[in-house]
Amino acid sequence: MEFVVEMLNIRKEFPGVVANDDITLQLRKGEIHALLGENGAGKSTLMSILFGMYQPDRGTIKVRGEQVKIANPNVANKLGIGMVHQHFKLVSNFTVTENIILGNELKRGLALNIKGAARRIEELSKRYGLNVDPYAKIEDISVGMQQRVEILKMLYRDAEVLILDEPSAVLTPQEIDELIKIMKGLVAEGKSVIVITHKLKEIKAAADRCTVIRRGKTIGTVDVATTSELQMAEMMVGRSVTFKVEKKPSQPGDVILKLEGLTVNNNKNVPGLKDFNLEVRAGEIVGIAGVEGNGQSELVEAITGLRKSEAGRIILNGQEITSHSIRNRINNGVAHIPEDRQKRGLVLDYTLEENMILQVYKREPFSKRGILNKGAIRKYASGILESFDVRSGRGPVSVSRSLSGGNQQKAIIGREIELDPSLLIAVQPTRGLDVGSIEYIHKRLIGHRDRGKAVLLISLELDEVINVSDRIAVVNNGELIGIVNAAETNENEIGLMMAGVGKGGDQ
């Protein structure tokens, strides 16, 4: 069997972390090869090495059987290797064509030959079923289409080996199906694809073979057709995992959060949440199910105080907090794992330890009469990082920006649970995380419930809502459609309710 790319015994060390330690990956011509590993396992690093962005400390790379040194991405391009990064690298006020030819301009004399380029892009787009308008501006097109532009960029440069770094993390389920079709089209045309993902379903649906790495080491390469999702998951995390969430039946106690006729405006200044009533009790997890943008953000922001409510009351532990300040609510026991961890959850330029005291820096022992106590802060932060297994280069003094997304998320969750809130609001707590981390986070949420606290879980993943919650409130268009017991429902029923088909209000 012929290999187009072989990465043999690759090692790469960053200050304080061995990101890749003796990794071997062999890509066959014409296959879709999945690269599976937990957050921080070293997948992006490995692929960046193949794309010439980092130099390996040790190991060899062969392309079409010949040993090569890929000094920079230009060399990679010349070797026919292209990469779509986890975060796209597009200029938002340029057109598709301008973005694609950037750095590879087709010239007629001195002038740019935009038309010619656009024509070629159109051809490629047709041939691979990408459906991209060469003249559209990047800022006007969907994330899914931006990704296809990145793919076109590679094809335009005649890439034979295409690397996709977590392409599905930013896509909707429909877009993911489309992406899988596109990848299959690519290999049908003789290209070879390496795709990074930790969604096992996608690997099953798309990939031929799968290489699993864990903490920088190769665990093995398997044939996808003959390996179960569970087996791959276990290879990835290094212990047995269950997809079912283990939990005892809930024992609801006092009402912790009570919403009465809550109406909240959205960004367009019209009601995004309408006359909303809900109770969350101690010792239970209430899930909010709904299609994105149906009032979830307004609900969360009203409870946490980030957004003011137009009408209705918010009652926490029997005390009305409708117009209390954010800090006041935090001090009274509301904690919030925010949807956008980089925008809200962390001050990315602060160190981890500085981020761990984001809400409590004014309390003793972290400060006294306005003066910070670094020793106490270090101790507190180290405790959280350890107990939530946050992996970083330099521990509490790592700059938060340098952490992988999964570790950033674990740090936030650790910080919020450490507050021991009577109400924990978790918004999309596992988005973009691998199975091991997901399982762990679910356990911590349920653990919080079992300590007699209330949890409000907002998630777009139906699996998650059904498996983790005790009761599920379904929202549609800002209204409460109904509340069901998680144990007595299924995806179908909830799916219908999410579409606005009501259920006799058994509150």
Place this chain on the structure above:
Amino acid sequence: MRNFIISLSAVVFGLIGGAILMAVTGHDPMEGYRFLFQGGLKNISRFGDTLATGTPLIFTGLSVAFAFRTGLFNIGAAGQMLFGGFCASIIGLKLDASGAVLIPLMIIAAILGGAVWAFIPGLLKARFNVHEVVSTIMMNWIAYWTIYYAVPAYLKAESVETESRALPDKATLKAAWLSDMFGGSYVNMGLFLAVIVVIIIAFIINKTTLGYELKAVGFNRHSAEYAGIGVNRSIILSMLISGALAGLAGLAQYAGNGNNIQIGVLATQGYDGIAVALLGANSPIGVLVSALFFGLLYSGRGFMNAMTDIPPEIADSIIAIIIYFAATSVLMNRVITWFLGRRRANAGSAVSGKGKV
């Protein structure tokens, strides 16, 4: 450490650039630099003058750096300085008291004057999201014209229409013993005030909950808001402190190095504060050092001009080149990273297997 290397290389590049300029204009760079540095350091009195020249720059540099650390770009230090100095001068000229009473009151007046002048842009930013660059520049010109009319109207000197009456010695930061110690230099108590303020600001930024809050807002106002930090309050507070620092620069300039206010002039120290902050990497200690370095260039410039026929603009060009390199510190950072990376790679292969570098 890395910032220090960046600033140092900016200085070196600036000096090299200056040397090239001198050489191509037909002058001897070695001679030029000899006189430039002699002018600032030759004897104790020139050294004192260098310190004095640097003093207002310490305050304006701190003002810009403090705002910058909290996410604000205050380019209104000139106006805040002018108004702070004006307020202090009113106390100094109108109040008949002993120096021990006057000086503390003038310090307070300078702080309040500068703070008030920065409060308005802070409020505009917090309430209406008006960018502080625009509003602080506008405030500079409002200060300019306010002083233009207020000084002749209330503080006019006997004979000259265009400046305020000279402050009596007891109402300035001058100290005879200090001046004597430095061989008659005009160095004054402003320097000590500056050092104390540097320490206070460093303490606020690094060690207090206030500094923690303000920096959080500067880095990311969304997460600060999420954590319950009053974002608008923090913005206004940052501007107040930044303005107060610039106000103190006014005291150091108009009631320390000088003893009156001229109308129709916005002090260059206001804008130079931006350069000082940049070169000092926005750290208080860095600002102290870089302000004194700028003081050296400015006070040596005149001497170089007197002793050679090198135009004083060369010194300005050196400053400009330094600013340029300090401002492109992102680029410098890359170069340094690349350089260190290469060295480390070499060292790594030499001692491979020895573990972490």
